[in-house]
Amino acid sequence: MYRLERHVLPFVQKPARYIGSEIGIERKPLSPEDLRLALIYPDLYEVGMSNLGLKVLHAVASRLGGVTVERSFVPWPDAESLLREHRIPLYSLESFTPLREFDLLGLTLQSELTYTNVLTVLDLAGIPLRSADRGESDPLVCAGGPCTVNPEPLAPFFDFFVLGDGETALCRITGTLIELRKSKASRKQRLEALGRIEGVFVPGEQPPWPGGAQVIVQRVAGLERQPAPDGLPLPLLELAQHHFSVEIMRGCTCGCRFCQAGMYYRPVRVRSVAAIVETVRNGIRRGGWDAVTLLSLSSADYPAVEELVEILQPELESNGVRLSFPSLRVDRSTLRLLGRLDGGNRSGLTFAVEAGSPRLRGVIGKKVEEENLLELAGEAFRAGWTMVKLYFMLGLPSETEEDIDQIARLVDRVARLGREIPGKHNVNVTLSPFVPKPGTPFQWEPQTGLQQLQAGMNRVRQLVRSRNVTLKMHDPRLAIIEGVLARGDRRVAGLVQAAWERGARLDGWRECFDFALWEQAFETAGLEAEAYLRGREESEPLPWHYVRLPVTEAFLSSQKLQAALGENVADCAEGPCLNCGAEKPAVCRELRLPESLEGEIPSAALPLTRTALTAGPESPVMRLWRVRYAKRGFLRYLGHLDLVRAIEFMLRRSGQAVRYTEGFNPRMKLHFSPPLPLAVESEAEYFDFECTATDQTALRETLERTFRDFTGFQIMALKALPPESRLPQLAADISCCLYRISLDREVLPGERSWLDYIGGCCAERLAQGALFIRLDKKGRRKEVSLRPALEGLEIDDKEPAISVILDVQGENAVRADSFLEWLLDLDRGRSSLCRIEKKESFVRRGELRATPLEF
Numbered sequence: 001m002y003r004l005e006r007h008v009l010p011f012v013q014k015p016a017r018y019i020g021s022e023i024g025i026e027r028k029p030l031s032p033e034d035l036r037l038a039l040i041y042p043d044l045y046e047v048g049m050s051n052l053g054l055k056v057l058h059a060v061a062s063r064l065g066g067v068t069v070e071r072s073f074v075p076w077p078d079a080e081s082l083l084r085e086h087r088i089p090l091y092s093l094e095s096f097t098p099l100r101e102f103d104l105l106g107l108t109l110q111s112e113l114t115y116t117n118v119l120t121v122l123d124l125a126g127i128p129l130r131s132a133d134r135g136e137s138d139p140l141v142c143a144g145g146p147c148t149v150n151p152e153p154l155a156p157f158f159d160f161f162v163l164g165d166g167e168t169a170l171c172r173i174t175g176t177l178i179e180l181r182k183s184k185a186s187r188k189q190r191l192e193a194l195g196r197i198e199g200v201f202v203p204g205e206q207p208p209w210p211g212g213a214q215v216i217v218q219r220v221a222g223l224e225r226q227p228a229p230d231g232l233p234l235p236l237l238e239l240a241q242h243h244f245s246v247e248i249m250r251g252c253t254c255g256c257r258f259c260q261a262g263m264y265y266r267p268v269r270v271r272s273v274a275a276i277v278e279t280v281r282n283g284i285r286r287g288g289w290d291a292v293t294l295l296s297l298s299s300a301d302y303p304a305v306e307e308l309v310e311i312l313q314p315e316l317e318s319n320g321v322r323l324s325f326p327s328l329r330v331d332r333s334t335l336r337l338l339g340r341l342d343g344g345n346r347s348g349l350t351f352a353v354e355a356g357s358p359r360l361r362g363v364i365g366k367k368v369e370e371e372n373l374l375e376l377a378g379e380a381f382r383a384g385w386t387m388v389k390l391y392f393m394l395g396l397p398s399e400t401e402e403d404i405d406q407i408a409r410l411v412d413r414v415a416r417l418g419r420e421i422p423g424k425h426n427v428n429v430t431l432s433p434f435v436p437k438p439g440t441p442f443q444w445e446p447q448t449g450l451q452q453l454q455a456g457m458n459r460v461r462q463l464v465r466s467r468n469v470t471l472k473m474h475d476p477r478l479a480i481i482e483g484v485l486a487r488g489d490r491r492v493a494g495l496v497q498a499a500w501e502r503g504a505r506l507d508g509w510r511e512c513f514d515f516a517l518w519e520q521a522f523e524t525a526g527l528e529a530e531a532y533l534r535g536r537e538e539s540e541p542l543p544w545h546y547v548r549l550p551v552t553e554a555f556l557s558s559q560k561l562q563a564a565l566g567e568n569v570a571d572c573a574e575g576p577c578l579n580c581g582a583e584k585p586a587v588c589r590e591l592r593l594p595e596s597l598e599g600e601i602p603s604a605a606l607p608l609t610r611t612a613l614t615a616g617p618e619s620p621v622m623r624l625w626r627v628r629y630a631k632r633g634f635l636r637y638l639g640h641l642d643l644v645r646a647i648e649f650m651l652r653r654s655g656q657a658v659r660y661t662e663g664f665n666p667r668m669k670l671h672f673s674p675p676l677p678l679a680v681e682s683e684a685e686y687f688d689f690e691c692t693a694t695d696q697t698a699l700r701e702t703l704e705r706t707f708r709d710f711t712g713f714q715i716m717a718l719k720a721l722p723p724e725s726r727l728p729q730l731a732a733d734i735s736c737c738l739y740r741i742s743l744d745r746e747v748l749p750g751e752r753s754w755l756d757y758i759g760g761c762c763a764e765r766l767a768q769g770a771l772f773i774r775l776d777k778k779g780r781r782k783e784v785s786l787r788p789a790l791e792g793l794e795i796d797d798k799e800p801a802i803s804v805i806l807d808v809q810g811e812n813a814v815r816a817d818s819f820l821e822w823l824l825d826l827d828r829g830r831s832s833l834c835r836i837e838k839k840e841s842f843v844r845r846g847e848l849r850a851t852p853l854e855f
């Protein structure tokens with residue numbers, strides 16, 4: 001941790017990714033008796049912590065006796081290079097334990113574009129990349145997630161794969177390893193035992209022969225008894241999806257032929273309304289979340305969706321919590337649902353149309369009627385939504401130029417509708433290349449090449465005429481790599497390793513993806529992309545032939561045939577069973593519509609904590625409070641906006657009725673002192689809020705209890721402001737601050753006392769006129785007089801430290817780190833070794849100077 005603080009955190013973007021300072025994080029030393037499990041998401045923290053699968057497995061593992069579970073993520077390249085330079089191994093966020101000290105590493109593979117990240121994790125952890133090179137002291141490394149439909153491209157890097165739902169498998173795997181520990185089983189013996197667990201695949205040196213034993217993809221029988229995430233740990237850094245997600249249903253019966261998840265997660269299993277309501281309430285009480293997402297592959301198909309919304313919507317709204325559904329159907333059921341989702345953020349509504357023409361939508365099995373789409377978009381615009389997002393794919397099987405033209409025509413129709421309805425309405429269109437995925441009816445189809453994809457994108461760009469349309473195109477070169485990795489065989493492992501060794505990192509990130517590295521890697525590995533993008537005969541053994549999916553090959557084949565005939569696919573939830581093989585039809589029905597679906601709704605509703613700014617006799621009496629707080633330790637690496645959001649979450653968690661703003665998107669009404677720069681600690685930060693509490697002692701106790709697990713945050717004082725006072729603008733009124741800067745030994749000259757050294761530096765600066773030069777926002781040079789600061793500067797005579805008052809607003813404002821660099825002529829690297837603490841903030845009124853609590 002010491003080296004991390006000294007050599008890495010001050011120099012990277014978003015250091016909060018690497019500090020694990022989450023609210024409710026369990027920090028306990030790793031017990032040598034426990035089986036130590038690290039769950040790793042092979043992408044950045046903010047992506048990984050948005051993933052429900054990771055949270056579900058974390059919730060499951062946390063409840064297992066004899067297991068300690070921690071988490072880790074992939075660093076951004078700036079942090080990766082510093083970790084390498086200073087030989088700091090990749091570690092877990094909870095206890096900062098190097099990953100190689102764990103017994104088991106579990107990685108989740110959600111996208112082929114994270115494959116090189118797997119190698120980054122292993123290499124940064126100091127673990128041999130290939131399973132064959134690992135020894136007795138190395139952890140076992142396993143993978144789960146949807147990409148394991150085809151384990152072959154990563155088979156040499158993993159000791160074993162877990163196919164299907166992870167919940168039950170995780171219990172069996174950890175149980176087996178705990179037992180084998182007692183007999184001090186060798187690595188080989190452990191892998192042999194794990195290979196006997198259903199759904200576990202231990203890759204041998206050669207891929208399994210066709211016709212041999214199959215690995216059956218596992219499914220949990222129902223969601224009801226599976227642990228659900230409880231809202232903690234609460235991330236401080238803004239996530240890619242900063243919501244509390246509750247899985248309401250797993251699986252989808254719509255049958256879209258391109259969709260891997262729709263086939264892989266069959267049959268549909270639901271969580272009861274009562275369990276969902278309880279989980280949502282629990283998450284808000286524990287985490288204070290401001291947005292809840294009811295998650296599934298097709299949430300509008302949840303059998304009791306309207307009842308669910310009817311219960312949750314009013315309760316959440318009165319707590320300032322938004323309710324959202326990520327995946328909506330293009331039909332009238334969505335209209336009814338949207339009608340119930342009153343209030344909330346109405347910025348964008350997303351529809352996956354996928355293909356422009358009815359013919360091609362029939363081929364791919366997408367049941368979207370153009371008139372329904374137009375009706376829905378029109379209703380949405382009229383109801384206050386300002387944007388409709390439309391998703392399309394290019395390069396679908398049997399696509400013609402006419403199909404592409406129809407995308408542009410449809411987009412223009414929606415855009416025209418947006419212009420005809422009063423108000424500003426935009427249409428955002430995303431075009432993604434189609435990638436045939438294993439385990440779908442299109443697994444045998446050829447993938448469209450780069451030039452043709454590019455031509456299709458250009459064609460749409462030229463044909464779309466409307467001004468209120470924004471077109472976004474996914475990079476077709478990424479799709480080529482994704483396609484090779486998705487349907488690759490074991491030789492593709494060599495390609496992944498060659499690309500990684502050449503520098504491929506975080507390929508899913510536009511800023512990082514470098515196609516040239518992959519082109520070179522193809523040469524090194526002696527492979528050609530076309531060999532993997534080609535169509536396959538159904539008689540040809542596929543690399544993943546040994547994986548027994550929930551749906552049968554015969555079903556996939558029949559769907560491929562129907563696609564070729566242009567026949568749409570029926571939803572088996574609405575019509576007869578299509579014999580996909582996932583279950584017996586009666587069992588499917590019972591799983592989807594269990595007798596206990598609604599159950600008894602727990603009565604303990606959330607307290608009403610949101611109080612809108614409504615004037616009149618009905619409005620509650622509000623009191624204005626000012627809080628002084630400290631921000632210390634690792635929390636100094638959290639940015640201002642993230643801290644503001646965390647405090648909002650904490651206030652919601654406290655159960656206090658706090659004032660919100662009015663309007664479509666109400667926010668908690670908070671006022672903060674000026675933002676504190678990253679890496680500066682403080683015991684003099686302030687915020688104001690209004691709430692209905694009147695008893696200062698009781699409110700302080702409540703706040704202290706609520707903020708207790710917010711490591712690094714401390715409430716220093718709480719004061720009621722006089723009722724007649726106008727809400728003071730802390731951000732504008734605090735004009736100067738007192739800092740204490742403790743100088744690191746490395747910045748001091750060894751031959752002189754610090755008193756002489758600092759005194760000499762001050763005298764020298766004064767003699768030079770005490771002018772500090774800074775650049776304003778337009779890049780112009782500004783001279784700032786630091787004479788008053790230097791004249792008031794105090795040097796500590798007990799330890800090497802100075803205290804100085806600096807302006808934080810106006811012409812003479814200067815940051816404490818910049819002041820230090822100027823005074824001692826330090827570069828950023830050396831100044832960052834010194835500890836800067838803000839001790840007080842001051843408000844000036846004429847000649848008077850006082851703290852914000854004194855005014």
Ligand code: SF4
Nearest residue numbers: 252254256259262297
């Ligand atoms: S609706 Fe279609 S695309 Fe969406 S999850 Fe279901 S099968 Fe997949």
Ligand code: SF4
Nearest residue numbers: 572577578579580588
């Ligand atoms: S077995 Fe029949 S009812 Fe069940 S998911 Fe498959 S097609 Fe649908």
